[in-house]
Amino acid sequence: MKTNLALCFFLCFCSFLFSQQYIYEEFGINDGLPSLEVHGMHQDKSGFIWFATDRGLVYTNGYEMKRFDFENSISNAVVLDLFPQSNGTIYAATFNNQLFYFDEVFRGFVAYKYNDILREKLEFKQHIMNVYIDAEENVHIACEYMYGKLIISKEGEILKQPSKKWEPGLPTIWMKLEKIDDQTLFFSFDNDSIVSNNNTIRSKIEHAQDKEVIVLNDANYIVYNDGNNLAILDANGKEINRIATETLPIVLKALSPTTFFVGFEFGGGVIMDINGNSKAHFLPNESVTDFLIDHEGGYWFSTLYSGVFYVKEPHIKLFETGLKSPVMSLTKTNKDELYIGYRTGDVLKLDQHRKLFREASSEIETEALVMYDTVSELLYVKLDDNFYTKNIHDQKTYFPDSISRSYFIKLSEPTHHKIIASNQTGFVVVDSMSIKKNIMPQRVHDVAFLDDTYYIGTPLGAFTMQNGQTTALSVHHPIFTYRIEDIDINEARQEVYFATLGKGIIIYHPTTGNVKNIDASQGLSSNIVNELKIVNNNELWVCTNHGVDKITFKADGSLHISGLKSSKGLLNDGINDVEITNDTVWIASIKGLTYVSKSFFETSKIAPPNFLQVNASYVNDSIYEFSNLTKLSHKENRIDFWVEAISFKNTKDIVYTYQMEGLDTKLYTTKNRKISYSALPYGNYTFKVAATTSDKEAFNFIEIPVHIHAPFWKQTWFVISVILTVIALIYLFFKYRILSYNQHIIGELLRLLMKKIKRKERYFSFKEAGKEIRIKTDTILYVKSAGNYVEVVTEQKNYTIRTKIGEFINLMPDSLEYLRIHRSYIVRIDKVEEKNTKEVTVQGHKIPVSNSYVDELQKLIF
Numbered sequence: 001m002k003t004n005l006a007l008c009f010f011l012c013f014c015s016f017l018f019s020q021q022y023i024y025e026e027f028g029i030n031d032g033l034p035s036l037e038v039h040g041m042h043q044d045k046s047g048f049i050w051f052a053t054d055r056g057l058v059y060t061n062g063y064e065m066k067r068f069d070f071e072n073s074i075s076n077a078v079v080l081d082l083f084p085q086s087n088g089t090i091y092a093a094t095f096n097n098q099l100f101y102f103d104e105v106f107r108g109f110v111a112y113k114y115n116d117i118l119r120e121k122l123e124f125k126q127h128i129m130n131v132y133i134d135a136e137e138n139v140h141i142a143c144e145y146m147y148g149k150l151i152i153s154k155e156g157e158i159l160k161q162p163s164k165k166w167e168p169g170l171p172t173i174w175m176k177l178e179k180i181d182d183q184t185l186f187f188s189f190d191n192d193s194i195v196s197n198n199n200t201i202r203s204k205i206e207h208a209q210d211k212e213v214i215v216l217n218d219a220n221y222i223v224y225n226d227g228n229n230l231a232i233l234d235a236n237g238k239e240i241n242r243i244a245t246e247t248l249p250i251v252l253k254a255l256s257p258t259t260f261f262v263g264f265e266f267g268g269g270v271i272m273d274i275n276g277n278s279k280a281h282f283l284p285n286e287s288v289t290d291f292l293i294d295h296e297g298g299y300w301f302s303t304l305y306s307g308v309f310y311v312k313e314p315h316i317k318l319f320e321t322g323l324k325s326p327v328m329s330l331t332k333t334n335k336d337e338l339y340i341g342y343r344t345g346d347v348l349k350l351d352q353h354r355k356l357f358r359e360a361s362s363e364i365e366t367e368a369l370v371m372y373d374t375v376s377e378l379l380y381v382k383l384d385d386n387f388y389t390k391n392i393h394d395q396k397t398y399f400p401d402s403i404s405r406s407y408f409i410k411l412s413e414p415t416h417h418k419i420i421a422s423n424q425t426g427f428v429v430v431d432s433m434s435i436k437k438n439i440m441p442q443r444v445h446d447v448a449f450l451d452d453t454y455y456i457g458t459p460l461g462a463f464t465m466q467n468g469q470t471t472a473l474s475v476h477h478p479i480f481t482y483r484i485e486d487i488d489i490n491e492a493r494q495e496v497y498f499a500t501l502g503k504g505i506i507i508y509h510p511t512t513g514n515v516k517n518i519d520a521s522q523g524l525s526s527n528i529v530n531e532l533k534i535v536n537n538n539e540l541w542v543c544t545n546h547g548v549d550k551i552t553f554k555a556d557g558s559l560h561i562s563g564l565k566s567s568k569g570l571l572n573d574g575i576n577d578v579e580i581t582n583d584t585v586w587i588a589s590i591k592g593l594t595y596v597s598k599s600f601f602e603t604s605k606i607a608p609p610n611f612l613q614v615n616a617s618y619v620n621d622s623i624y625e626f627s628n629l630t631k632l633s634h635k636e637n638r639i640d641f642w643v644e645a646i647s648f649k650n651t652k653d654i655v656y657t658y659q660m661e662g663l664d665t666k667l668y669t670t671k672n673r674k675i676s677y678s679a680l681p682y683g684n685y686t687f688k689v690a691a692t693t694s695d696k697e698a699f700n701f702i703e704i705p706v707h708i709h710a711p712f713w714k715q716t717w718f719v720i721s722v723i724l725t726v727i728a729l730i731y732l733f734f735k736y737r738i739l740s741y742n743q744h745i746i747g748e749l750l751r752l753l754m755k756k757i758k759r760k761e762r763y764f765s766f767k768e769a770g771k772e773i774r775i776k777t778d779t780i781l782y783v784k785s786a787g788n789y790v791e792v793v794t795e796q797k798n799y800t801i802r803t804k805i806g807e808f809i810n811l812m813p814d815s816l817e818y819l820r821i822h823r824s825y826i827v828r829i830d831k832v833e834e835k836n837t838k839e840v841t842v843q844g845h846k847i848p849v850s851n852s853y854v855d856e857l858q859k860l861i862f
Helices: 002-013 113-121 626-630 718-734 741-756 804-813 851-859
Strands: 020-021 024-027 038-043 049-053 055-060 065-067 079-084 089-094 099-103 128-133 138-145 150-152 156-160 173-183 184-190 202-207 213-215 221-225 229-234 237-245 249-254 258-262 268-273 278-282 286-295 301-302 308-311 316-322 327-332 338-342 347-350 355-360 367-375 378-382 388-390 396-398 419-422 428-432 437-440 447-450 453-458 461-464 467-472 484-490 495-500 505-509 515-516 529-536 539-544 547-553 561-564 574-583 584-589 592-598 613-619 622-624 639-644 655-661 669-671 672-675 685-694 700-706 763-768 771-776 782-788 791-792 796-802 820-824 825-828 832-834 840-841 845-848
Touching: 020 584, 038 301, 055 128, 079 128, 079 796, 089 128, 113 150, 128 184, 138 184, 138 685, 184 213, 202 229, 213 249, 249 286, 249 574, 268 286, 278 347, 327 584, 338 367, 338 378, 355 378, 367 515, 419 447, 447 484, 453 495, 461 484, 484 529, 495 529, 515 700, 529 561, 529 574, 547 574, 613 626, 613 700, 626 700, 639 655, 639 845, 655 672, 782 804, 782 845, 804 820, 804 825, 820 845, 820 851, 825 840, 825 845
Parallel strands: 038 079, 038 286, 327 574
Antiparallel strands: 020 316, 024 308, 038 049, 049 055, 055 065, 079 089, 089 099, 128 138, 138 150, 150 156, 173 184, 173 202, 213 221, 221 229, 229 237, 249 258, 258 268, 268 278, 286 301, 301 308, 316 592, 327 338, 338 347, 347 355, 367 378, 378 388, 388 396, 419 428, 428 437, 447 453, 453 461, 461 467, 484 495, 495 505, 505 515, 529 539, 539 547, 547 561, 574 584, 584 592, 613 622, 613 639, 639 672, 655 669, 655 685, 685 700, 763 771, 782 791, 782 825, 791 796, 820 825, 832 840, 840 845
């Protein structure tokens, strides 16, 4: 309350320019950083973002941060800078002037082979500020407080030493800039201005401390820091501007041909042009050590004392007024003035010049409602026990207490010179001539008026009222039973729009009775809709529980939906209201007021790379190289794939679509990074996986071949051998008439023989309710038919499988162990305890024997 009073007092006597802030996500020690002192950042070609800290290196993949402990070969964990090279190797410099490196495809850290030379040649204060590896793999090193550079060959030979020992207090210091390519300069200090070749520029400087030098895009300008100054050079090295800064510049990053980023000590970060004009200011008072734009356009800031900050969507900004109350309603005037209603009862006005004024404030902190009638040019304001209008001359007219003291749920969009206030017991129609109350048996959320008919939204659905008669719209369509939050009229299209909780948007055409529905299946961010805003005949804005959407109705009857939610950079998802002034979209939510250019919703966005990769494969819990997945035995059939895509903006929205081609006929989806197959049958397969963050993205599959060899008893050579052996045995048996008195003994002997041969094959795999299940075949008691399904009864439980009973025996790996004794029953031979011509007993279960299968009982030999 004190905060509100102070704000009201301040706003009563002055106005101020609005404060814009970016929406930051902060990363600290609790988020995985080893320290809040971060010196540099780099995004590698796998998508990981690396952070150099005074406690070592760490990277993030969007899901988590991974910290690395240095081995003994890395003598110092204070990493001051990262120097990416054109070949993909990243060199890192430590506080004690040592180097180590790692590949962008990370395989571990490697200490620079000739660190002993650096220990010998460099003084403690000569911190490494530039590293370059040339085509011959020679290492070029420049340092603070050092004239010239140190060049070490790949064999460890010193090819060039600093020109002379550093002498403090020399009157003139020169910076030598060597052009490596159009975008890269190698810089070092020198004590003379002699230019050795056309690719070298020398510039006079005042300070020989750590420097940042950048080449702006197209190589037309060079920028470097010199004390509390930024020097701008043209391509020939001529200084064309020198920009004085209040605080010390720490880092520079090129952005465009004329703009760059500069991070200051205790001055935040600024995007400025070569003329010194500030374009954007970030993190005031922080010491920004590095700046990175990731593959999705997000901004990353490392700081010296506060860890790392991330801005998902730099186009979205937070409007700061000093109020921390939720913003509940917005309305704009014909002059594009924006009125803001807060839950605590405050009403603020933002004029065309984006100056902020107080319109009203609440004494008892009840929600303020604001609405503007563009025809009568009247502003309607409801807060506490006051309800008034304000005209273009700022004259206020208060409504009588009989209406002002009522509790309002909502003010409708004005139509036909009237505005409608919804309340707990009905609604009130207010126009220039009268105030009319309409009683309803339930709470009313919103009311709209079209062609002498009131359209009423309630918790019980939608109703109409005409000539005092109320009718439920559900008699026309059952969709109108859903709770209605908002109703708007598109008079040009003669359509009524209903915002529902659970069914998206309902579009109703009263003349034709036609009902349409727009929901999440068509691209809406959520089916829970809080507010609608009609901008013109073909443009509808939608506030949902998961963001804000813009719907464009096309001439051919189709529609286009573009949206914004917190995973895309919005402050939060639950949106209360939206308003458009000029080219700015203002978004009201529980956490405050944000704004973004309207063009953001109209720009066609190309999905950035997601860096999808299959990180590892495990077979029976042991890691396997992908190349070995084509050499698996029949026992190596439990396979796990660990997959990972990178999206810092949409980590929670990453969906992995996968298929084991050869086993699955459809695609499956998951948000888990582990994809498992518990029991793959032998055969040839191809594992396919793709990653997306929205339904509109195309699948780009990664494919990995998998081959599981059949067990030896199912391979051709063994089957042929068994067949030949069986034929020979049968021939001998018949030749010598052994056991000829009872041919069923032969069958039993064959069954026992095959059982002995296949004693290790005891599993049957199948799918039930979308799950893959593997059971031991010797636990099966009997099988019962149920149409196109069979019920498999085992010693532990029952399973239902989609197959016909006539095909079941052929599916079993030990088919000789089963006997069909009825059109609906199959028993496992070694589980039969008793038999007669009417039934058999299997572990207490009585199984009937049909007449047509009585002869089969002779195959049951006890």
